[in-house]
Amino acid sequence: MNFPAVSDATTLPAYLRREQEKVENVARKVGLDFFPTVFEILSYDRLNEIAAYGGFPTRYPHWRFGMEYERLAKSYEYGLSKIYEMVINTNPSIAYLLEGNSLTDQKLVMCHVYGHVDFFKNNFTFRSTDLDALGRLVPHEPSPGSYDPNRRWIDKMANHGTLIRRLQGRYGVEKIETFIDCCLSLENLVDPHAAFIRRTRPSKPDLEEEEEPEVGLLSAKEYMEAFINPEDYVTSKRQQLREQRDAKKGRVPAEPVQDVLLFLLEHAPLERWERAVLTVVRDEAYYFLPQMQTKIMNEGWASYHHSKLMTEHIATWEDIVEYADNNAGVMAKNGKRLNPYKLGVELFRHIEERWNRGQFGAKWDQCNDLDERRHWDMRLGLGKQKIFEVRAHYTDVTFLDEYLTPEFAMEQGLFTFEWSERRGGFEVATREFAKVKQKLLAQLTNAGNPVIRVLDANHANRGELLLVHDHSGVDLRLDYAERVLEALVRVWKRPVLVSSLIEEAPTMLRFDGKAHTRLAGKP
Secondary structure, eight states: OOOOOOOTTOOOOHHHHHHHHHHHHHHHHTTOOOOOEEEEEEOHHHHHHHHHTTTOTTSOOOHHHHHHHHHHHHHHHTTSOOOOEEEEOSSSEEEEEETTOOHHHHHHHHHHHHHHHHHHHHSGGGGGGOGGGTTSOOOSSOOSSOOOOOOOHHHHHHHHHHHHHHHHHHHOHHHHHHHHHHHHTTTTOSOTTTTTSOOSOOOOOOOSSOOOOOOOOOOOOGGGHHHHSOHHHHHHHHHHHHHHHHHHTTOSSSSOBSOHHHHHHHHSOOOHHHHHHHHHHHHHHHHHHHHHHTHHHHHHHHHHHHHHHIIIIIOOTTTHHHHHHHHHHHHOOBTTBOOHHHHHHHHHHHHHHHHHHTOOSHHHHHOOOHHHHHTOOOOOOOHHHHHHHHHHHOOHHHHHHHHOOHHHHHHHTOOEEEEETTTTEEEEEEOOHHHHHHHHHHHHGGGGOOEEEEEEEEETTTTEEEEEEEOSSOOOOHHHHHHHHHHHHHHHSSOEEEEEEETTEEEEEEEOSSOEEEEESOO
16 A cells, blocks of 8 residues: 655755654554644744644634733743644644754654544544534444545634635724624633534424323332322323423424534524524634543553654664653653643553553453452453553543543552642542542543533423533533623624523523522523
8 A cells, every 4th residue: 555755845954854754654654543743843933833822823813812812922931831743633744843953853753743643533532523524423433445534724723814804904903802702701601512423403383182101110020000009190291291382382392402502503693694603613613622521531642652762673773861851751740630641641551551451341440359350461462452442432530530540540649639628738538439430530521611502492381491500510600601792792793691500599690681590590
């Protein structure tokens, strides 16, 4: 099979071109499958500028990108942080190297980049960024044959930038930028699974006589039926279901909708230019969503392969000490926050070791002898096959839910912490595995954002928009909630409410364009 050569479009000097070709060939030999990758080398200020734009210097103009540039520039100047590389999920992929890095660093970065690009191409969540698949359901697996999707997001982002600049020229910079601020307050109100699940049910034709709602009955023998499923209960339950069905008649939406931005595009009384701006923000939110869903896996996969490539194939004896020092800095644990690089790479190694030694399946799960489990080794050698399978079919949530084990948590010293009023600082709350895992999953579900759905576009028959917060462990920050309600009122142009639990009491937060109020109870 013939693979594309290193692109001539790269601005790399000759000695780095040679290193790229070497790294690319070795990466293919160890099983990585990636898009063609173009490397460019940039000065630190130019790299900070591109990083501030999320990797796309052609994006629409907005003040937040300037603020991000100032933060990155000062952080670099004060020695607080340094961007070694940046890689963009496009086809072909584009990666940026930092001018002034040592040759060892550049080798390390190239190895890391090819791990990322393999992940971009093969993890199922990134199929939602295929431009030739937008607007329809995305298959979990690519079609048989070569997979060469259209991911020319550089061009799409440039089109967005051109559109926004044209609108600014027509309506004024301040007016467009103010509305972009409003839309950015709502950019996380999307459905992370929309590309893979058909949410809307096909409508049924009207029937002359509606079917009676079906009541779920407990199974019972005939002589016990009257006691297990008493007639009074069945009748009242059927009436309750009938009332719920009737209440939904004519409601928009018929079922709760998690993609709030799409609902606003379809139903809010927006002007043409407002709809164009909101579409830009929504499209870009969906582009970056897979990276939020797979941060731990993506960085862990890239770190696993940069480690393997550097130590087994690329690094010379002159490189090894510098590589080890830099790699240790990236992998260092921080007592204040989770290191996604460290957690991801160690969990991939843990999975590889388990499947190499056969530490899975019914017999392994049923074994309670600690000494036997410690020395369990069936020498199956399935580890590499397994981790490649995992990188294709999981997100951070499912990755940790399925493969985080008590042994791994103990080995890595995982714990939860909380603020202590008594000590005036943070302290370890628990090392109990179930609670640590639950905390991790709660932080990662929906990228740590509360799940919000549209419930009714005509609440109380007043044209008010009612949303509901699915309280599954993530509380609403009331200051954030108020700003979001203000942004929603700007778009909906009518009062907006959100139903949630506040201090364990059902509460509705309402904003009518002038004042924020709280209403007790459920809608």
